[in-house]
Each structure stands twice: as C-alpha cells, then as structure tokens.
Amino acid sequence: MSGEVEASTEEQQEIQDTVVSPEKTEEAKLKARYPHLGTKPGGSDLLRKRLQKGQKYFDSGDYNMAKAKMKNKQLPTAAAEKTEITGDHIPTPQDLPQRKQSLVASKLAV
Amino acid sequence: MMAGVGGGNDFQWCFSQVKGAIDEDVAEADIISTVEFNCSGELLATGDKGGRVVIFQREQESKNRLLSRGEYNVYSTFQSHEPEFDYLKSLEIEEKINKIRWLPQQNAAHFLLSANDKTIKLWKISERDKRAEGYNLKDEDGRLRDQFRITTLRVPVLMPMDLMVEASPRRIFANAHTYHINSISVNSDYETYLSADDLRINLWHLEITDRSFNIVDIKPANMEELTEVITAAECHPHQCNVFVYSSSKGTIRLCDMRAAALCDRHSKFFEEPEDPSSRSFFSEIISSISDVKFSHSGRYMMTRDYLSVKVWDLNMENRPVETYQVHEYLRSKLCSLYENDCIFDKFECCWNGSDSAIMTGSYNNFFRMFDRNTRRDITLEASRENSKPRAMLKPRKVCTGGKRKKDEISVDSLDFNKKILHTAWHPKENVIAVAATNNLYIFQDKIN
DSSP states (O other): OOOOOOOHHHHHHHHHHTTTOHHHHHHHHHHHHOTTTTOOOSSOHHHHHHHTOSOBOSSHHHHHHHHHHHHOSOOOOOSSGGGGOOSTTOOOGGGSOOOOOOOSOOGGGO | OOOOOSBTTTBOEEEEEEESOOOSSOOGGGOEEEEEEOTTSSEEEEEETTSEEEEEEEOOOOTTOOSSOOOEEEEEEEEOOOOEEETTTTEEEOOOOOEEEEOOOOSSSEEEEEEOSSOEEEEEEEEEEEEEEOOSSBOTTSOBOOGGGOOSOOOOEEEEEEEEEEEEEEEEEOSOOSSOOOEEEEOTTSSEEEEEOSSEEEEEETTEEEEEEEEEEOOOSSGGGOOOOEEEEEEOSSOTTEEEEEETTSOEEEEETTTOSSTTSOSEEEOOOOOGGGOOTTHHHHHOOOEEEEOTTSSEEEEEOSSEEEEEETTOOSSOSEEEESOGGGGGGHHHHHHTSGGGOOOOEEEOTTSSEEEEEOSTTEEEEEETTTOOEEEEEOOGGGOSTTOBOOOOEEEOSSOOOTTEEEGGGOOTTSOOOEEEEOSSSSEEEEEETTEEEEEEEOOO
C-alpha cells in the first residue's frame, strides 16, 4: 500500500510538487486530516477490508433475530436493552443494522 | 452504419425508454447491479441488489412504428439468489447479483449465468405456448379420473395457450469460492466458463457442478504479504485457451491454459510504466482496474480504472495504445472522494459492436462515449428530465474552474450518489442500456 512513512526529503519534494500536481495537494490534505494513515505495518488494510466485506454477526442466533426483526416490527421489548448488554461484544438485535427482506418483485418488471 | 459518438450531423443519441420507479426513496434491493444484452441483442437482462433478475425482450419491429426501433418489454423476472448465512464464519452472504452472462443460443430456450458473491447459477428461460389437453387418466383440472369410468382411449391434443415464460435453475455451482466473486465469463468453446474472486480463478464445465478446476491462485502463504487482488477476469472471445485478469495494482495478466494446469505464471503482463515522481497515496487506489473487456475482434482489450479507460493491443504489453480521460477533473477532489469511499467505486466499460466506440459511466448520472476513429468524445446524462420519447440527448459539460458557462455544471455541484457503474451496448446496433441506480435507461440513435 502506497503511503509509507515519508522521509523528510520526500516531504520537501512534496511541498514543491503541490503546485504541479493536484494529486499531491489532495494527498497533503488527507495526511493533514489523518496523520496516522498508512503508518501501520504489515499488509494492506484496504485489501484486507475488501476481502472481509460482508455484514458480520456474532452468531447465527443474532442473524435469525435480525431477520425476525424485519418481519415482525413488534418484538417483545425487553425494557432498557442497552443497559442489559452482557458484554462489549454481544450485540442485541436492536443494535444490528436493518436489513430489508427482498423477496418481492422488482420494480423494473412493472 | 458505423457507430458515431454524437454531436455534429452524423449521429444523435435519443431517449427511448426508462424502467423503474420514480420515487426519490430508493430501496437498496432495487439498485441495479448488472446489465447485459444477449448475443443477438434481442434480450436485455438486469440483476439487482435484491437478487432478482429481470429480462426484457425487444418487440418485433412492426410497420406501425417507423420512427423508432422495437421497444424492450418485460419478458421474464425471477428471484435468482437469496440471502444466505455462512454459519462457519458468521457472515451474511448478500443476494446481490454481481454479474450476468448469457450463453450463446443453441435452441429455442435461452440460458444465462448469474452470480452473487459465492454461488453461480445457470438459468434456463423457455417459452411455453401450447398445452396438452384431453388426457386419458386426468381431468382438465388435474384430478385423476376414476379408472372404471375410462372406456375409450383418447390421445391428448396440443392446444395453444397464452405465452408463458418460465425460468428454472438448471445448475447450481456452489462452494468453490472463499472470497467474493467479481467476474464470470463464458468460454468460446461453449462448454466451460471461468469465475473469479479476489484471489482465485476457477474453470467450470457447464454440465458439471460438483467440481471445478482452480486455474489461478494468488493467495500468499502469509496473508500479511497480500499486496494485490484480482479485480476482473474474462475469456478471450475466440481463443478458448486464453483469458485475462486484472488487478488492484493496475496490471493485467494474460494466461494460456495450454501452458500449465495452474496459470499462476502469466504469458503476458500488461502494465503502463508510472512516473515515480508523480506517485502519491492515491496512485495505487486510482490505478486499480475495475473492469476488463476484450474487443469483439479479440485483438484489443479495454481496462477501466478510476479516472480513465485504456485500450491495449494484445501484442504490446508495455503501454496502452489509447487512453481516454473519463473525468480528469476529479483528480483534484481525491481527498474527499477517499473520505466518502467514492474512490472505490467500480465502473464498468463496454465496446460497441464494431469496436469503433467505447462507453463508460461517471457521476451525476453522466456517462461518456469515445469514438476511437475520430477521437471525439461526448458526455450524456441519464435523467428523467430528458425522457420524452425520441428526445435527443444534449451533450453535457463539466466546468473545471473559472467562469461557468450556461448549461455547464461545476465539479462541486456533481451528485456523487448518482453513479453510473453499469452500461451495456447492443451487440449489433446503436442501442445502449444505462443503469442509473434503480432505473434502467435505454437510448438509441436517431433514425433518419
């Protein structure tokens, strides 16, 4: 991944280049906002994120609860769910993002 | 008639049809994710994020409609893929159709392959316009007749019925991809096809679902060493032993299946040399190839990266023969495009039937066409505002700085949520299909 830690000579070159290259100007902007970008070692975070694309659930129980939530809006509400979360990593169905059921006809086919 | 690009006296693109809902609130399932004409252009298929396929058929040209070519009407629609859950990894598998590819037609039925992230399905679309009536053992409503009441033999007769178009899954090619499928491509031998995910490419036989051959594997032994992924792959249109695949680093590898069973070593390696002094954080990201397409002739291939389209001569590996800038004005917006993830948008590209023109999409529902012979290019917009039948499309222009002329739009006013990622060109005629989020636009050239 491009974005390795820059040596100071390269930084100087960069300042000279901002006049010439819009891309380098944009890079400087990005680095100003996210100083730690590209400094992490080992492999490409971007690539790794791409390979892992997909809504991850804690387990199949969570997945089925999330699906059931879409079908039936009125879940038996346990009050104050947020305070009853038993651990940092165990989400409740309400915390999971919505996924609509898609088994209806396409609007292109009207 | 040579396909022109637009402008001047030779050629004008006109609105023909638009499909899909008008309402502002777009359901995610309705977002079109792939568009493909079949080999004759008679059928046009779309796939969407909801896993549904809609096939349109061109109506026969009738004497009444002299001013326009046949329109595309709904022919068949079915649910191709459904959401699944991978229990081992606790991951949801999207039903979104990533690619549709038609098989060449060999009998009355039509066949297509549709793929989501993990599974490819072969669908048969067939017509039924006759029904057998007068069975011996059954009543007309299907109930069995009392055996002792049957005293004579009668032969069922085929009677016409209202046309019914049926789609049935004939093969399901599953469990061969650990990573997300980005491409499928039917081989010119009409027996095999390839499917590619981020790290591997598999070769299948259309009849055999319980095994496939792995022909490319770029997964490193240590995932920490991962530097590039496969972004697209395609079979050569005539040479059934040749295929290409593109990478996130902007390179294309051409492989010959006669050379080895595992084509990890390429036969040709296409890469444009980069000026090292112009390298930036964004260089690799914007060089990532989002689509690769062979020309119909098989002599060239085209690649799409974030800002440009490049045409390569297969005989020359060290640089493309043609480069077309799609939206160079975005180069000074890369910082915000990185922040809103637009820099990762995967645009496709396509050739016209004679390989004289190419088309690709952009933002603000703009799409671009380039005429390879005249070097003219045009920007058009898919918009409901310009959707009167046979209305001519007006060229659009983006103003990059300084004074904005009337009718121009400034870069900062572009709507980056309106992206045209998928376009298709009729294999023989100047008819194009453009997917704008949840709407499908069909444009054609003006008949004089």
